[in-house]
Amino acid sequence: MMNVYPFVAIVGQEMLKKSLILNVINPGLSGVLIRGDKGTAKSTAVRALADLLPEIAVVDGDPFQSDPADPKTMAPDVRARFAAGEDLPVRRRKVRVVELPISATEDRVVGTLDLERALKEGRKTIEPGLLASAHRGILYVDEVNLLDDHVVDVLLDSAAMGVNTVEREGISFSHAARFTLIGTMNPEEGELRPQLLDRFGLCVHVAGLNTPQERVEVVKRRAAFEENPESFAERWGEETAHLRDAVAAAIRLCPEVRASDEILLSIAERALKLGVDGHRADIVTLKAAKALAAWNGRDAVTLVDVDAAASLALAHRMRRRPFEDVLGPHAA
Amino acid sequence: MVVIDREVVNWSYPFSAIVGQDELKLALVLVAVNPAIGGVLARGEKGTAKSTAARSLRELLPPLPGGARPAFVTLPLGAAEDMVVGALDFEAAVREGEIRFQPGLLARADRGVLYVDEVNLLDDHLVECVLGAAESGENVVEREGQSFRHAARFILIGTMNPEEGELRPQLLDRFGFAVAVSGETEPGVRVALLRRREEFDAAPEAFCAAHADAEADLAARIGAARDRLHEVRISEHLCGFIAEICSRNHVAGHRADLAISRGAMAFAAWEGRADVTADDILKVAPLALLHRTRAGALDLPPPPEPRDAAGEPASSPEAAADAPPPQEPDSPMAAPPPPGAELQDDVQETGAAFSVRRIERQSLDRVPRIGSGRRARSRSASKQGRYVKSTAARGRGDLALDATIRAAAPFQQARRAAAGPGLAIHIREADIREKVRERRVGSFLLFVVDGSGSMGAQRRMVETKAAILSLLLDAYQKRDTVAMVVFRGRTAEVVLPPTSSVERAAKLLAELPVGGRTPLTAGLGEAAGVLRQALRKDPTLIPLVVVMTDGRANAGFGTQPPHAEALRAAEALRERYPAAQFVVVDTEVPGAVRLGLANKLAAALDGTYFQVADLRAEDLVSIAKEHRP
Structure with a gap:
């Protein structure tokens, strides 16, 4: 296992950390875009986040990460086994962070069929892609x-439907692919x-730290980590454990959180005032506000939660067309 | 399996x-x-x-x-x-x-x-x-x-x-x-x-269950309407009304007429009626016309007088209210000049953008390219694109089944005899064929822009910026990479290194000043530098170099007249980068005494020559009602 820099040891970048934690609390927030230098x-x-993620149950040995409790989203062969009454082997593991490299080909992302082998041997075999690994994860x-x-098109397709479909060379295959x-x-x-x-x-802007003290602290911690990762992680062990417990508590509380009509109205008015496109902004703001309330140990959303949620959810959705800065809102 | x-x-x-x-x-x-x-x-x-x-x-x-x-x-x-x-x-x-x-x-x-x-x-x-x-x-x-x-x-x-x-x-x-x-x-x-x-x-699950009744009702109503559809009639004079709507809105072809009449019949069936009314037609007409009319409001005539006793009352306030408000005509290209316009460094604003015609020549070489976009047609280096033929050359793993089987066919008897029963076709390594595909890829657009004082005259820069902006909008939709070189005063400068952030280019454009002399040679020299770097990074690139100038070079390096020097530089550039396509956009004001210098530049570059006004695409159809509240 590679040594990962502990999440709690990251200096500053509070918005970034908060947005990541909110996504762990409610994966329905569907992700964060981090803009910055x-x-x-x-x-x-992001890599440190892996340490804070909860455990989920998966069908052991299934490359499509099927949930043993949800036949609707199971991979086809697993569902067939489930339907046949088989007692599926279950394994508990942490939610996974799957990295998609920029150079990844579409085949690698959606999965592919080894056609040459198929032709020589007369058998079709599917190589699951990154979207299969990322199902139920990040x-x-x-x-x-x-x-x-x-690749962007493929990501959009699966992000929109929660399903990845491979359509090529005489094969049509779908599997659930819901990811943050x-x-x-x-x-x-x-x-x-x-x-x-x-x-x-959500979307956060990150910038370098401003105060010299903070910058010095970054360098000091980084040096300590590189010198001896184990003892560094140990030093932060207690805080990590605290954070993990707090996240776990928030995950439990989140479904209980309620928002009043007044809160909903305030969300709708904000979205209208800022002129966001469509309704996804409202929906995400509400979800983020609820996750924030849960994070703060409350079961009701307050206007303060809405403020904080809106700052993460609305900025990148303000209605603007390409070049609007230059053209003015009504041109083109 | x-x-x-x-x-x-x-x-x-x-x-x-x-x-x-x-x-x-x-x-x-x-x-x-x-x-x-x-x-x-x-x-x-x-x-x-x-x-x-x-x-x-x-x-x-x-x-x-x-x-x-x-x-x-x-x-x-x-x-x-x-x-x-x-x-x-x-x-x-x-x-x-x-x-x-x-x-x-x-x-x-x-x-x-x-x-x-x-x-x-x-x-x-x-x-x-x-x-x-x-x-x-x-x-x-x-x-x-x-x-x-x-x-x-x-x-x-x-x-x-x-x-x-x-x-x-x-x-x-x-x-x-x-x-x-x-x-x-x-x-x-x-x-x-x-x-x-x-x-x-x-x-x-519970949510869907709660709406199950409403869904069932809706499905039943659709089913009933479909059953009733063949009974629905549309009278002769209402067919005339549909034709009138379409002709008033200058719709080309007859698909709109068909869509309106079929839609109106479906609407009547949905409402449980067997006769189409004028209101039905007015209700569905906007759906059929939105994408078929020129920009501007839909022109929906009042319903015709009913011809028989069974006709509906002839007014439709609702449909009239549905019609969008008339759009404002395009703003004129040049707004009043800002104060201080005659100062030497003058930042002129950007005129209104328009949709541009295709400026690149189609060239189809055999070089496969990665990436995607919507400009140049190219051989594809990935499994995307249209399958045009097969090849025995291996490498991309994109197997062409039909060609492989054809290649294996002549040997089947011999191989079956050797291998015994098993698969119906025996494929060997040598039979494998791969697909050759074609697709569109994004291009690299290099703008070389004249920022000299002569560009400021008669607000030419306003128009030039509008043209660049229009090309940038086009570049955004075609997923091109862009870069920009500006020459003015004594030197040229790469103001924007290659980027796919077309927005950044547009922002830069707005701030671009004019003033000083016209060092065209220096501009072409900087362009060569950008091309060299871009081609070193991706040798398969087909750069499209757009030179925006009136061609009146008046600042050079050497002893030759600046204009002759610039033409020599242009020829050298063309010889050095045969893969590049050149486009010269002449910014000289039409009507004035034309020197035709930009035209000579285009010839030296072996490029295409346009005047700014020629860049506009013939605007056949645009969207009538892209209204935003």
């Missing part, structure tokens, strides 16, 4: 704005397409 | 529980009643229940004769052509030695729904396959001497966000109905919507 702990935070794309358009999408990008290198942007529930 | 499975189901949000979006719901119900309308295109911003509504229609379609549920097939954007239209069944070929057709998505969608999310992002050739089949009701596949055809009568539902590029007008026209969708603007409605969504997310 290089070297601002983006990747460190799909992490560093520099998501540099992803090839075709976490992406990082440096806006200087190109923007995201609006549809993909909208699929990220 | 692989289990082929298409029914991974999520709980889908019920149609009857969708808040608002009445026009979209009406359009979907009408095509469910009468599939002959020819499909629905839902256009609009993200997150407005376009997909939710389309998917939920599935539960409402009447069962097929025999009781089976109609299919609901989603066409993924990444689908290969084979899988859409069908392909050879290779298991049959390999195991039984039989040439058999394996149907694709179009066959599966027969008598059901074919749903395409983001239809404007689908490769053009796939869109054509789909729309062709939708219209003719059958799919014809011609493959390597084999011809297959099968029925493909489906309801086509597409969604698109026009920001990401338009469908070509010919393709738009093939959708029976189009609906512009946008978010709800009433806070109360948004709250209701949030509550519903919250309930659904918390307990989808």
Whole structure:
């Protein structure tokens, strides 16, 4: 097991950390887009998140991560076994962070069929792709704005439907692919397409730390970690345990959280005032506000939660067309 | 054997529980009643229940004769052509030695729904396959001497966000109905919507159960309307009324007339009537006209006087209110100049953008390229694109089944004798053929912009910026990379290194000043530097260099006159980068005494010459009612 820098030892970047934790509390938030410069702990935070993730039950040996309790989303062969009354082997494991490299081909992402082997041996075999591994987990794309358009299309298809469909060479195959999408990008290198942007529930901007003390602290901790990762992790062990418990408690509390009509109205009014596209903004703001309330140990959403949630959920959804800054809102 | 499975189901949000979006719901119900309308295109911003509504229609379609549920097939954007239209069944070929057709998505969608999310992002050739089949009701596949055809009568539902590029007008026209969708603007409605969504997310199963009755009623009403449809009549004079609506709105072709009359009949059936009224027609006309008329308001005439006693009263305030307000005419290119316009460094604003014609030449070399986009046609280095032929060259793992079997065919007797019984076809390594594909890729656009003082005269820069901006918008939709070199004063400068952030380019453009002399040679020199770097990074690139200048070079390096020097530099640039295409956009004011210098520059670059006004695309059809509240 590789040594991972502990989440709790990351200096500053509170918004980033909060947005990641909210996604662990409610995976329905469908992800975070992290915008910012290089070297601002983006990747460190995402990798460190793995340590805080809860456990889920999966059917052992199934490359499609089927949930033993949900026949509707099971992979076809697992469902067939389930229907035949087989006692499925269950394994509990942590929610996974699957990394999608920028250079990944579409085949690698959606899965593929080894056609040459099929032709020589007369058998079709499916190689599951990254979307299969990421089902019920986190799909992490560093520099998501540099992803090839075709891969983006595939991500959009599965993010929209929660299903990945492989359609090629005489084969048609679907499996459930619901994942939390976490992406990082440096806006200087190109923007995201609006549809993909909208699929990220939350968006945070990160910048380098400002105070010299903080910067010194970053360097000191990093040096300590690199010198001896085990003892560093141990030093932060207690805080990590606290955080893990707090996250677990929030996950339990989250489904109980209620929002009054007044809260809902305030969300709708904000969205209208800012002129966001469509309704996904409202839905995500509500979900984030509920997760925040749960995180703060409350079972009712307050306007403070809405404020904080809106700052994460609305900025990247403000209605703007490509070039609106230049053209004004009514041109093109 | 692989289990082929298409029914991974999520709980889908019920149609009857969708808040608002009445026009979209009406359009979907009408095509469910009468599939002959020819499909629905839902256009609009993200997150407005376009997909939710389309998917939920599935539960409402009447069962097929025999009781089976109609299919609901989603066409993924990444689908290969084979899988859409069908392909050879290779298991049959390999195991039984039989040439058999394996149907694709179009066959599966027969008598059901074919749903395409983001239809404007689908490769053009796939869109054509789909729309062709939708219209003719059958799919014809011609493959390597084999011809297959099968029925493909489906309801086509597409969604698109026009920001990401338009469908070509010919393709738009093939959708029976189009609906512009946008978010709800009433806070109360948004709250209701949030509550519903919250309930659904918390307990989808219970939510669906709670709406089961409403869904069943709706499905029954659609079924009844479909049964009644053949009884519905439309009178002669109302057919005339439809023709009048279409001609008033300058609709080309007759698809709109058909869509309106079929839609009106479906609406009458849906309302439980056997006679179409003028109101029915006015109700459905906007659905059929949105995507077929020029920009501006729909012109809906008042209903005709009823000709018989059974006619309806002849007024329709509701339909009149539905018509969108007239749009403002395009703002003129030049706004009043800001104070201080005559100062040396003058930042002129950007004129109104327009849609540009194609400026690149089609060149099809044999170099496969990765990446994607929508500009240049190229051999494809991935498994995307149209299968044009096969090759024995290996490397991409993109196996061409038909060609492989053909290659193996002559040896079968000998191999069978040697290997004994087993598979029906014996394939050896040497038989393997791969597909050669073609696709569109994004390009690299390098703008070389004249920022000299002469560009400021008569507000030429306003127009030039408008032209660049228009090209940038086009570049955004075609997924190009852009870079920009500006020359003015004594030097040239790379103001924007290659980036796919076309927005950054647009921001920079707005701030671009004019003033000083015209060092055209220096500009071309910087362009060469950018080209060298870009080509070193990706040698397969086809750069498109757009030089925007009046060609009046008046600052040079050496002893030659600056203009002659610039022409020499241009020739050198062309010789050095034969892969690049050059376009010169002449910014000289029309009407004035023309020096024709830019034209000479174009000749030296062996490039295409345009005047700014020539860049405009002939605007055949644009969208009538892309209203935003």
